[in-house]
Amino acid sequence: MELFSIGLALLCAFGYGVYPFFTKKVIHRVGVLLTTFAVHIVLVFFLFLFFMFNSKIVLPGAQSLIYIIVGGIVGALTLVLYYKTIHIGNISVNIPLAHSHAIVSVLLGYYLFNETLSIFQYFAVGVVIVGGLLSATRFSKLRRKEKFFVEGAFLSLVVAIGWAVWNMMTNFAVKDIGPFYANLYMEILIFVVIALLFFLFGESISKVKEIKTYDIIYAGLLFAVGAIAFYFALHYGLFSVVIPVVSASALFSVILGRFVLKEKMETNQAIGVAMIILGLVLVWL
Secondary structure, three states, X not given: OHHHHHHHHHHHHHHHHHHHHHHHXXXXXXXXXXXXXXXXXXXXXXXXXXXXXXXXXXXXOHHHHHHHHHHHHHHHHHHHHHHHHHHHOOHHHHHHHHOOHHHHHHHHHHHHHOOOOOHHHHHHHHHHHXXXXXXXXXXXXXXXXXXXXXXXHHHHHXXXXXXXHHHHHHHHHHHHHOHHHHHHHHHHHHHHHHHHHHHHHOOOHHHHHHOOHHHHHHHHHHHHHHHHHHHHHHHHOOHHHHHHHHOOHHHHHHHHHHHOOOOOOOHHHHHHHHHHHHHHHHOOO
């Protein structure tokens, strides 16, 4: 089951790592809240398709409901901030920094879930985290005593903390009611919060006509694949292994940002990408 959960985590990493590429193109046309709302519509659509073919209904108990409410609210606010970092900065810089949430999540896994790691897996966790941070740092500006985190770095750190809390709430919900219904209830609540934010503070709905349909479908589909794989990975695997592997989604974002969007990458950032790949290899040992 451990290899299966890692495979699901890698699938999640792919979906979460590639969808920001399409999301960034949409955000520049229509804004943050409308993009967040549109992408999440696609995810909820696919979840309802799964639900239609599931004859058994599992309702959350009081404890699970608390996890879902806290996770849903925190998840929605964090997702909006994440889209903001995509909008104002390079995805090859801000996304790896946001994925430093793994270090907080792993510590939570140790202390709250009594999970253990082999020496190779323990080392892999550190390598993935350090690699992500290196990918987000510009040493040339550090040497000149300039600001070495690009625009959006602070928001990315806030996103990292928010995701750590969301990861914990999600893990609790998955253990209580299973991956499918934890996913369904959590993501529906996230969608409701995002919809509320959009209709209260978002861009004009008339901007929808500026969205290229294939961009939003690709973004939503990849996001849906990542989200569904994430919940099932938590169901079958260890929290402290799944989270660092999922954080390797930064690798896909860095590659797309560097070679497709032509974002600049310094030597230390290239080293960070190599460290992420090394960490992914070690986590299997």
